[in-house]
Amino acid sequence: MTFSVRKVSNRSVDSPILTIITAVSAGLLAAILISGAVIVVKLRALAREFTAAPSEGELSPLALLTQAVASQFAETLFLRVRQQIGGTQAAITRQEKAISQESVGAAIEDQSPLFSMLLDLMPPNVKKRVTGNPAAAMALIGMLGNPGSLGGKKGANVRSNDGGKSSKQFSMEM
Numbered sequence: 001m002t003f004s005v006r007k008v009s010n011r012s013v014d015s016p017i018l019t020i021i022t023a024v025s026a027g028l029l030a031a032i033l034i035s036g037a038v039i040v041v042k043l044r045a046l047a048r049e050f051t052a053a054p055s056e057g058e059l060s061p062l063a064l065l066t067q068a069v070a071s072q073f074a075e076t077l078f079l080r081v082r083q084q085i086g087g088t089q090a091a092i093t094r095q096e097k098a099i100s101q102e103s104v105g106a107a108i109e110d111q112s113p114l115f116s117m118l119l120d121l122m123p124p125n126v127k128k129r130v131t132g133n134p135a136a137a138m139a140l141i142g143m144l145g146n147p148g149s150l151g152g153k154k155g156a157n158v159r160s161n162d163g164g165k166s167s168k169q170f171s172m173e174m
Contacts (some may be wrong), residue, residue, distance in 0.1 A: 101131040112141045
């Protein structure tokens with residue numbers, strides 16, 4: 001098998017325009033290659049300067065930058081975790097407080113239906129304060145006494161300051 005080259009046209013390939021275009025293209029290609037080599041050399045020098053420590057005891061600028069970014073990341077992560085835990089703790093506390101208030105409300109109703117009715121007539125913030133403090137609620141129930149009386153038991157003995165020598169019966173009924 002033999003190959004033969006066939007002549008396409010009778011014109012000469014040595015035209016001056018083609019020579020100029022070829023020379024300009026070769027010059028541009030050389031300039032791009034040279035400038036690319038210079039850029040690579042400068043980037044390598046900059047990378048060495050950025051990664052090399054200025055002296056024995058000091059950190060390189062890259063190490064300082066990495067340390068600052070890592071510190072900022074760790075601080076942000078810590079704050080995020082702290083917020084999540086704090087939110088969870090707050091939700092648990094709210095739920096425990098609500099359960100406690102419900103149980104105190106049920107205990108108040110069991111102990112004194114009169115006090116429970118009075119508490120239902122109070123504004124919500126007063127009711128919340130009373131049910132939020134079980135000791136205060138029980139003290140108030142103790143002040144009311146039995147459901148049918150105010151201020152204590154029916155016919156309670158009230159003693160004077162004379163050492164108990166005189167005794168009077170008081171009955172405070174509704």
